[in-house]
Amino acid sequence: MPPLKKMMPPLNVMVLPANESVAPLKMMLPPLKVFLVDGFLCVFDVSEVAGRPLSRQVELTVQILGSLLRTKKPVVLVTTKNDEARESHLREAERLASRKEFKGNIPLVETSAHQGVNVDLAFITLAQLIDRGRGRVRIVPYPEAARQRRDDADLMADAFQSLVRTHVTDWRATWPATVQRLRGAPAFAEFTELHGQEAAHRLFRRYVKRLREEHVSRRVQRYLSELPDVLRELFADQRALLTCSWQEVQQSVRRHPDFERHFVAAHEDLAWLDLDLDELADARIPFEVLTSSEAETAFKNYLNAIQQETRQQE
Structure with missing residues (x-):
């Protein structure tokens, strides 16, 4: 119309x-x-x-x-x-x-x-x-007009989200800076005219949250892939790990003299994601990662690998 x-x-x-x-x-x-x-x-x-x-x-x-x-x-x-x-x-x-x-x-x-x-x-x-x-x-008629309105709103939302995905690739992006970048785009103008800037801000926050979660997941996977090599360096007797629980291994890691060479610990009131880690300069594993269920699963997989090696040697 x-x-x-x-x-x-x-x-x-x-x-x-x-x-x-x-x-x-x-x-x-x-x-x-x-x-x-x-x-x-x-x-x-x-x-x-x-x-x-x-x-x-x-x-x-x-x-x-x-x-x-x-x-x-x-x-x-x-x-x-x-x-x-x-x-x-x-x-x-x-x-x-x-x-x-x-x-x-x-x-x-x-x-x-x-x-x-x-x-x-x-x-x-x-x-x-x-x-x-x-x-x-x-x-x-109202039902037809309402359905068309919803379809139009969905198209505008899709166009706006596509615009955000194109221009926002860093989970640390801020809303004011993003608004300045998107202000001249038709998809931004149409979406905010229909739904308002607060709705646009909510979609932005949701998207940035997802970016952050993906970033965290990638980092955790990288740390866990390095965990077997670290355990080999810290524990000379790998077979001894077969009789230890994951909690006991964590305690041994924390007390190990070479702990700070391989791990970094956050303060009690600071999450590991808030640590100022340069991924290129500091390859150490945040100790807090070891408390995750993913780390325990990685440890169990490592134990299975040790058991297979032991059987082959026997």
Whole structure:
């Protein structure tokens, strides 16, 4: 659908909520000689509100619509909160638009401002009724429009995430710096216009978290691949390891004189990932890695290899 600004000429439109919280009906319709109005949108809430009888809401809406039609100006009945709609309210809205006294002159547009569904369509429909020379736009039923909106939102999300993956490859990337890099990209503009920057920030944080997890996984795998060689250097009698538990091996490693040659220990209140390790300059294994289940599995695999070597030698 073309942008709303391109579809509508400058118009004076009055939007009237059909509920009793507004001023009395006579006050809602100022003299047209004083206030020029080209058309009206009458908004009918199809969600359930405590203390608001549907019968009274319908009665008030009938009064408003009747008064509006007497002005000889175009009127569109707009249901709102269709994302929270009650079936009874939807049926009443349809009956309102098709009442005999209205002679089919009131189109019905179903909307959800929260979901951004059909809101522009309500104004475009009214604009085309005002400017009779324009063609008539198809009034899309809410379920179809909502489905299309979701599809569009999914496409925008995919495009935005693809943009982030292209430009963000380091898990230490920051959001302000990333915004500066992405600001001119259409995918960024479209996504933030639809969902807001906070939603974009959430997706960014989720992606950076995944990058960090992948980074950690790669580092752990590298450390574990080096563990057998380190154990061979630290323990001359490899067969003695067969009778030790992994916890006992960890304690022996921690007490070993060459511990700092092969391992680095973080402070008690500091995780190993927070250590300032240059991966090229410091190839030592963070001792905390040995407490992981992956390290214990690597140790058991190493013991199996020792047992196989022992059998072959026998």
